[in-house]
Amino acid sequence: MSAVIEYAxxxxxGLLTTILVAVLSGxxxxxxxxxxxxxxxxxxxFISWPAGVFIEVFRGTSLLVQxxxxxxxxxxxxxxLHPLTAAVLALGLNEGAYAAEVVRGAxxxxxxxxxEACIALGMEPALRLRRIIIPQSIPAMLPPFGNVMVDLLKNTSLVSLVTVADLTFRAQMIRSSTGQTTAIFLTILVLYFLxxxxxxxLTSWLERRYALDRKALVAQRKESKLMKVGAA
Amino acid sequence: MIWDNNFAVSVIPLLLEGLWVTVKITLLGTMLAAALGLFFAILRRLAIPVLSPVVSFFVVFVRGTPLLVQAYCAFFVLPAYGISFDAFTTGVVVIGVNYSAYMAEVYRSGIQGVPKGQWEAATALSLPGTRTWGRIILPQAIRTVVPMLGNYLIQMFKDSAVLSAITVVELMATAQAIGSSSFRYLEPLTLAALLFLAISYPASRLVNRLERRYAPQH
Known part of the structure; x- marks a missing residue:
């Protein structure tokens, strides 16, 4: 354990770099x-076809190859490219291709x-998408987006292989200089898990926050109001 | 000339050898993951004190940590305790255990999808537990999860590239070795990407068709 404390x-x-890579590529x-x-x-x-090719190519090959x-x-x-740029680009494009399927499906x-109601109200296609269709689709996108983001976070460990000094990279460095393999790797496993x-x-909080089910939301608000009244 | 065609053709046999190793890892890993995942799913469902919660935590922990770090752990930590295999075996075990955690969830959803009446009917007929599981529940549960297992097989095929980091000589490691020895990365890496795509794209099409065929029929 001494190596972990000494090299904290x-x-x-490394942890900060991992978070930086995750936020940028996210x-x-x-x-x-x-x-x-x-x-x-x-x-x-001529718009949908290139997007389809992009999605299939990035989903069909391995992130590490990209x-x-x-x-x-x-x-x-x-x-x-700077290693960090290459890493963020690869992660963002790869996970973006998976998430694009989520957006499309939702x-x-x-x-x-x-x-049809939007058309009847004379809304322009762009307005229709921005004000009606996308906001309504977000609750359906949130759970799979959460999975994609967890995947992305775990895959940030691969950036250590293109010499970005993230958590995994630092752990390898410390391992080779101290030889205290078990303590170091257990520590970073726990950090990644946390x-x-x-x-x-965060995802489940967002899911509750943006739930489409208004009835449930109203009931929730009433309950919290009652609780406040009770507390007063 | 950026792309050297002769060089590209000359490295194809080597890359195909790497691809074969990747395919072997994927098939063996999937078998291990499918068996271990089923085992975990049943253990969780049986609700055995201590054991079931431990399995549940293990599944969540494996799903929450990166495959690469797990691979490093198995490759560098286990030998310190006298357990050491060659890189290939370690790779198969690591990826198999990693995916078993995902497959356990898939099986769980399959088992949950079996109507309650089936359990009750099995009880009414006083079938022993092993027969209830083996002849009634699992055949129905597995039927609905086959396509999802197929998706994980394809995912594993692509993820196995990560094992190149623990010196497993599969497709990715082969491409990298060719690149570093010839100082030409463009051809081997592009060809490796195309080989991955050439297998995973038709395979995912096939799984989509399976999905429609094996859709639950209640």
Whole structure:
């Protein structure tokens, strides 16, 4: 255990890098998910087809291959990415492709009546999407999005293989300099577990916050009001 | 010339060898995961004091930690306690145990989906527990989870690339080795990506069809 305490600052830095990578690639993932998911639903074939190819290619090959490709193969085209950039791009695009399917599925399963009502009210397609369809689809997207984000968090460990100094990278460093393998790896296992547990808690809080079921929401509010009254 | 065609063709046999190792890992890993996952799911369902909660925690813990770190643990930590296998075996066991946690959840949903009347009928006929499970519950539960197990098989096929980090010489490690020895990464990495795609895309199409065929028929 002494190595863990001695090298705690290093592990802390690694943890911060892991969180940074997760936040950056998570943001990219969301952007990619909505862009590709909506494009996939487009009626124009020259928009939906490229989105489909993007989704299938990034879902069909392994994340590690994509990351290595961006890091080692792209320089042959004269583009040398910083390891962190390559890592965030690969993670964001890969998980974004999975999340795009979530967006597509959630929007495609919306009741047709909503779209028809929007058309009857003379809403423009963009407004329809922005004000009606997407807000209604979000509750259905949240649980699978939560899974994608936990996956993304766990996959940030792969960035250590393209020399980004994240938690796993630091652990490997400390392992090779101290040889205290068990303590170090158990520590980072627990840290990763805590991070993904926090993420699950966040998702379930968001799910409750954005529940479509208004009746349940109203009942919940009444209950909390009653509790406040009771407390007073 | 950025893309060297002759070089690309010359590395294909090596990459195919790597692909074969990847396929072997996936098949063995899936068998291990399917068996172990079923075992975990049944243990959880039986609600044995101490044991069932421990299994539940194990499943949640494995699902909450990265495969790469688990692989490092098995590769670097276990030998310190005198347990050591070659990289290939370690890789299969790690990925099998990792996916068993996911499959346990799949089986659980399958078992939960079996109508309550089936359990009651088995009790009414006073069937022993082993026959209730083996002849009544599991055949119905597994039928609905086959396509989901297929999805995990494809996922495992892609995830097995992670095992290159613990020196398992599969497709990814082969591509990397070719790249570092020839200083040309473009061709081996692109071909490796295409090989992954060439197998996983048709496979996921197949699973989609299975999904429709094995849909629950109540």
């Amino acid at each position: 600052p290093l592990l802390w830095q 943001a990219l993932c969301l952007v990619v998910a909505f862009a590709a998911g909506l494009a996939r639903l487009s009626r124009h074939r 990351m290595f490709w961006l890091f080692f193969a792209l320089p042959f085209f004269g583009i040398q 929007i495609a399963s919306r009741a047709k009546g909503q779209t 991070l993904s547990y926090l993420l699950t808690l």
